[in-house]
Amino acid sequence: MIAETVCSAVSAAGLGIAVVTAYRRRFLSAARIAAYALVPVGLVMTGVVGWLADTAFSPTAWAGFGVLAAAWLLFAGTRAVERRRTGAVRGAPADAAGTRTGGAAPTAPTSSAPALDQGRRQGKRPASGDDFSDIEAILKKHGI
Template identity: 85%
Template structure:
């Protein structure tokens, strides 16, 4: 009963603000405010507010939300462990070749190390080329 009264008061206040806005010749804003103001009354008329009020004060409903949260945590935890173990494989593929996949994962950090070394070797050559281009541009402008 209180929830319906509050929703009605909010709608009445919103419609009053819409009228004032329309009086100021801002009709598009007034229409938008009126639309927002009618939502609480619509929710009361459909019974959603009463259902939400009954649910909010129900210990059984809160226990149900707790069970849903626990289920979500289990799903998220198993997904995280599954991703950590076997990237994009199924549980059977991850279990049978879990050690095989761990080995490439162990060599993967070793493979970027030579690549970084090669990249360092290439950078001075490419940066030298870049600086020669910059020097040519500066000489062209007499700097």
């Protein structure tokens, strides 16, 4: 009885914080806080402790699972919106600047790239020494 009261109080406080956060126009954070706040109520409604005894056929338990499902949907929805807003791609490696490559600006061309592009436009093949000059300079720099 006391555990249910404490969980309900924690959920009510969390939902209050979510309302204040939404009032400040931070809707993604508010939805995430609301999702966290619904978890204790969902756990109370499912009757985790007495699951095997008498809650398997309880409508309140299934309503609790519905609340947990709503919390999960809020989590997933906010993550999807956040990824879409930032342009981040799941599993994309970070570049040298530490930013995600999904929405990163293209890098500047190297010093030999304009010369190679100009030669290609004119239909010329680059000299064989020009192909590896950058690589040779890097290897020499590292003592290889």
